[in-house]
Amino acid sequence: MSSALRRSTPYVVATLPPPPAPPWMAVLEGLPLAAWVVALADRSVVAANAQACALLGRPLAELLDAPAASLLATPEDLSYWEGLDEQAPASLHSQALLCAGDGRLLHVERCIRPVTAPGAAAASHLLVSLRDRSAEQQAGDDRETAAAELRATLEATADGILVTDLAGRIRSFNHRFAQLWNMPESLLEVRDDAKVHDWMRRSVDDPEAYQRRLAAVQDAALLSSSEQLRLHAGQVLERVSRPLWQRGRPAGRVYSFRDLTRQLAADRRIEQLSTTDGLTGLPNRSRLSERVLEAAAQSRRAGEAFALMLIDLDRFRQINDSLGHGVGDEVLRTAAQRIQGCLRHSDDIARVGGDQFAVLLPGADSATAETLARRVLTAVAQPSHVDGAQFTLTCSIGVALCPQHGRTLDDLVRHAEAAMREVKDAGRGNFRLHQPRVEDDLRQHMRLDHAMRQALVSGRFRLNYQPQVDLASGRVVGSEALIRWRDPELGDVSPARFIPVAEETGFIIAIGDWVLSQAMRQATLWKERGTPMPIAVNVSALQFQQINFIDRVASMLAVSGLPPHLLELELTESILVRHADEALRRLQALSRLGLRLSIDDFGTGYSSLAYLKRFPIDKLKIDRSFVRGLPDDESDAGIVRAILQMARALGKQVIAEGVETEPQRAFLQAEGCAQFQGFLFSAPLDSLSFEQRLLRRGGAAVG
Numbered sequence: 001m002s003s004a005l006r007r008s009t010p011y012v013v014a015t016l017p018p019p020p021a022p023p024w025m026a027v028l029e030g031l032p033l034a035a036w037v038v039a040l041a042d043r044s045v046v047a048a049n050a051q052a053c054a055l056l057g058r059p060l061a062e063l064l065d066a067p068a069a070s071l072l073a074t075p076e077d078l079s080y081w082e083g084l085d086e087q088a089p090a091s092l093h094s095q096a097l098l099c100a101g102d103g104r105l106l107h108v109e110r111c112i113r114p115v116t117a118p119g120a121a122a123a124s125h126l127l128v129s130l131r132d133r134s135a136e137q138q139a140g141d142d143r144e145t146a147a148a149e150l151r152a153t154l155e156a157t158a159d160g161i162l163v164t165d166l167a168g169r170i171r172s173f174n175h176r177f178a179q180l181w182n183m184p185e186s187l188l189e190v191r192d193d194a195k196v197h198d199w200m201r202r203s204v205d206d207p208e209a210y211q212r213r214l215a216a217v218q219d220a221a222l223l224s225s226s227e228q229l230r231l232h233a234g235q236v237l238e239r240v241s242r243p244l245w246q247r248g249r250p251a252g253r254v255y256s257f258r259d260l261t262r263q264l265a266a267d268r269r270i271e272q273l274s275t276t277d278g279l280t281g282l283p284n285r286s287r288l289s290e291r292v293l294e295a296a297a298q299s300r301r302a303g304e305a306f307a308l309m310l311i312d313l314d315r316f317r318q319i320n321d322s323l324g325h326g327v328g329d330e331v332l333r334t335a336a337q338r339i340q341g342c343l344r345h346s347d348d349i350a351r352v353g354g355d356q357f358a359v360l361l362p363g364a365d366s367a368t369a370e371t372l373a374r375r376v377l378t379a380v381a382q383p384s385h386v387d388g389a390q391f392t393l394t395c396s397i398g399v400a401l402c403p404q405h406g407r408t409l410d411d412l413v414r415h416a417e418a419a420m421r422e423v424k425d426a427g428r429g430n431f432r433l434h435q436p437r438v439e440d441d442l443r444q445h446m447r448l449d450h451a452m453r454q455a456l457v458s459g460r461f462r463l464n465y466q467p468q469v470d471l472a473s474g475r476v477v478g479s480e481a482l483i484r485w486r487d488p489e490l491g492d493v494s495p496a497r498f499i500p501v502a503e504e505t506g507f508i509i510a511i512g513d514w515v516l517s518q519a520m521r522q523a524t525l526w527k528e529r530g531t532p533m534p535i536a537v538n539v540s541a542l543q544f545q546q547i548n549f550i551d552r553v554a555s556m557l558a559v560s561g562l563p564p565h566l567l568e569l570e571l572t573e574s575i576l577v578r579h580a581d582e583a584l585r586r587l588q589a590l591s592r593l594g595l596r597l598s599i600d601d602f603g604t605g606y607s608s609l610a611y612l613k614r615f616p617i618d619k620l621k622i623d624r625s626f627v628r629g630l631p632d633d634e635s636d637a638g639i640v641r642a643i644l645q646m647a648r649a650l651g652k653q654v655i656a657e658g659v660e661t662e663p664q665r666a667f668l669q670a671e672g673c674a675q676f677q678g679f680l681f682s683a684p685l686d687s688l689s690f691e692q693r694l695l696r697r698g699g700a701a702v703g
């Protein structure tokens with residue numbers, strides 16, 4: 001049969017053996033599957049049904065006569081066809097890949113059966129039937145891909161994941177899960193649910209609560225929940241549990257575990273940083289502000305008063321400048337501890353500024369505040385030893401009361417600050433309760449400044465002289481000039497009040513100049529009268545730092561004709577520690593002039609042994625705050641002894657100031673102090689009284 005003929009008739013079968021040819025096409029069309037028939041003799045397709053044509057995407061004409069092997073795609077199939085035993089072909093049921101007309105590969109399930117024509121001895125044909133599994137294959141592939149994607153996603157998340165069924169059996173997990181729970185891989189590989197659960201239970205801080213809550217979570221199959229678990233090892237895990245749905249029904253739970261440890265620590269640190277001071281670990285101003293608001297609310301509700309105490313370290317800047325920030329930090333920490341040690345349980349302390357602390361005293365009236373303030377003053381003034389430096393730290397305390405002085409932190413701080421300033425002005429190292437003034441501080445300040453200038457031009461300043469006494473002989477060996485001011489409007493104004501104002505405005509230079517010349521004039525007079533008496537003059541830091549200070553002193557000495565050894569300059573420790581090199585040059589120049597130099601208020605500043613050794617200082621004046629506690633206060637006694645010892649070692653003279661009692665005097669004498677000054681012997685006297693009482697009796701012994 002020609003091929004043209006074959007093509008024109010769709011169901012003609014090629015190279016069929018002689019009749020009776022089986023009606024292949026009719027047989028095939030009846031089948032529900034794609035099927036074709038292959039002649040065993042030459043393995044070419046002799047018939048194919050419409051499904052086969054559709055499946056393979058080829059017209060029948062193309063299929064007929066085509067070699068069966070050409071429809072295949074895998075080498076395995078090829079070898080099947082090649083190895084076919086014509087005599088006894090085997091049935092074959094297999095998965096195969098076929099090549100569609102458009103080049104697509106088709107996944108099929110293929111069944112090949114030998115067909116024996118009726119009456120024939122052996123099989124002459126093979127019936128090939130196919131079931132297309134491409135769609136299923138695709139779905140399977142998709143499933144595999146989805147599973148792989150899921151796996152990769154699981155492993156890529158930073159959370160530990162555990163999936164269980166409703167009975168709590170473990171379905172899957174990721175490695176992060178094992179890592180978070182510090183679980184051996186072996187436990188998970190075996191997937192022994194009981195052991196895994198047991199491990200988790202035993203790892204948490206409170207296994208019973210854990211178990212209880214887990215059971216509650218498992219019971220509520222439809223709900224999501226979240227909670228924090230604390231592990232023995234210290235970590236905190238957040239467990240989020242969500243239902244796992246399958247075909248619209250809950251089928252299990254997905255637990256995700258997140259390590260919150262670092263985040264919580266960071267949160268805590270941030271919270272701490274925002275409410276505490278890094279250096280001392282004390283709460284800071286914002287924290288205190290909250291507490292004050294609470295206390296104020298409580299005070300409104302219950303009518304309970306409270307006090308706010310502001311504590312400012314005296315001369316702290318000098319420590320920082322002279323001894324360095326390391327020492328400064330240590331001093332702040334020490335002060336914080338000492339103050340804290342004085343407080344009651346209910347009191348709140350905060351660091352509110354560089355060297356300032358504030359304490360909230362709930363329920364405190366002025367008497368309680370006073371008791372606590374005294375306690376703080378004493379504690380802070382314990383001798384300090386930091387980094388080889390020894391000194392006494394003092395503080396000035398201002399107290400404000402709620403509700404008298406206000407109800408907000410700002411109001412109270414303002415009032416406490418004003419009180420604290422007053423303490424500083426009055427010589428530091430004390431406390432004061434704020435007494436609201438009629439005028440505000442600034443106006444007061446300006447008024448004082450103005451009045452001071454008037455006083456100088458109107459000659460209202462006077463000098464008083466306080467005798468300095470030799471302890472061994474009881475003779476007056478010197479005097480200190482102390483300025484006095486009686487104002488027609490303000491009355492007697494203490495130098496403790498106006499000198500700091502003059503120092504601030506710079507007017508101290510004019511005052512200092514006047515004091516120096518007046519004192520020199522007096523000393524010259526006494527000398528000329530045959531009763532020479534050394535006079536010590538207080539010199540402010542600002543005055544000392546004036547460029548022409550030394551020339552000024554030298555020319556005044558020359559003009560007055562005063563022998564320089566009858567003049568002593570009282571300097572403060574701050575002069576030594578600030579700009580030490582320049583100070584040294586000036587002190588040497590002054591010393592060369594022949595006058596004497598002493599350090600006033602010694603012990604309250606921060607001059608070290610090294611300074612004292614270098615500087616040409618003749619005399620140390622032990623501050624009266626250390627004399628006050630003599631002889632009973634051990635700390636004061638210890639400090640005074642130490643100063644005396646040190647002075648002996650350095651060859652300096654020592655005078656104690658503020659001696660008011662006989663036991664104080666006796667202690668000083670017993671400890672080898674050479675001189676004293678104080679009310680015990682005499683208060684400062686005007687020049688006339690000084691002359692009458694001391695000079696005419698022949699008390700002066702210095703020539």
Ligand code: C2E
Binds near residue numbers: 466494683
């Ligand atoms: P200061 O130099 O330490 O003077 C000693 C102060 O202690 C004087 O106070 C004196 O009156 C007082 N005083 C003396 N004996 C006793 C005593 O036994 N007990 C007590 N509690 N106090 C005693 P004053 O005169 O009020 O002076 C206070 C401060 O004012 C002086 O302290 C000094 O720093 C400053 N000052 C006084 N006059 C001058 C001056 O002319 N120039 C300068 N720059 N400052 C002066």
Ligand code: MG
Binds near residue numbers: 480538570600
């Ligand atoms: Mg003095």
Ligand code: MG
Binds near residue numbers: 600601621623624657
């Ligand atoms: Mg003094």
